[in-house]
Amino acid sequence: MTEAELETYLHDNIPLTRAMAVRVVSIAPDKVVLGAPLAPNINVHDTVFGGSASTLATITAWSLIYTRLLAAGRTCDLVIQRSTMEFIKPIRGDFTAVAVMSDGSEWADFLRTLDRKGRARITVEATLDFADALAGLFRGDFVALRS
Numbered sequence: 001m002t003e004a005e006l007e008t009y010l011h012d013n014i015p016l017t018r019a020m021a022v023r024v025v026s027i028a029p030d031k032v033v034l035g036a037p038l039a040p041n042i043n044v045h046d047t048v049f050g051g052s053a054s055t056l057a058t059i060t061a062w063s064l065i066y067t068r069l070l071a072a073g074r075t076c077d078l079v080i081q082r083s084t085m086e087f088i089k090p091i092r093g094d095f096t097a098v099a100v101m102s103d104g105s106e107w108a109d110f111l112r113t114l115d116r117k118g119r120a121r122i123t124v125e126a127t128l129d130f131a132d133a134l135a136g137l138f139r140g141d142f143v144a145l146r147s
Contacts, residue, residue, distance in 0.1 A: 001067050003027055010059065017059060020052055024063075025096060029071065030103065032064040035096040048091035053128055057138035058083060060097035061124040065142055068101070072111060076144040081121065083140035091130040097138070099126040110144075118146040 001009075003024040010017040010024070021040050025033040034056055041052035058080060069076055101107060101124060113120035121143050128136030 001070055006063060016055060027067055031100045032060055033096055033098050034060045035094060037094045048095060050087060053091060053136055054085045056097045057126040057128055058140060061099040061126045061138060061140050064099040064101055064124060069144060074114060075147050077147055078142060078144050081141045081143050086137040089135050091135050093130060095128060095130045097126050097128050099124055114144050120144050
């Protein structure tokens with residue numbers, strides 16, 4: 001899947017991403033980076049609204065799992081089960097979210113469980129970055145359900 005294909009998929013299937021002007025910055029097998037501008041995500045303090053920041057982090061982590069599942073030949077419903085978000089500093093401009101996952105045993109266990117039971121859970125972390133500095137930390141548990 002290319003950056004343009006993922007961006008189109010997100011905008012067509014998760015309308016909030018279009019309203020937030022989410023863009024796909026890059027996709028790699030172990031990393032997804034999404035970005036968003038301040039203007040459609042601004043709050044009364046002229047910083048990014050916390051809900052927008054949390055949403056971008058969630059969608060970035062979701063996108064990493066989604067693209068990896070596609071690459072592994074798995075078609076699934078993918079939902080978030082629970083998450084935490086730590087806001088470290090205000091975001092006063094365009095920002096990005098970065099989700100990274102190695103090809104370690106956690107991913108292999110996730111796929112084996114999905115194949116065996118038809119559902120599996122995995123935890124993914126993402127960072128929010130603004131002006132080359134860490135602005136937030138996200139951790140989410142996602143569940144894949146075989147379609």
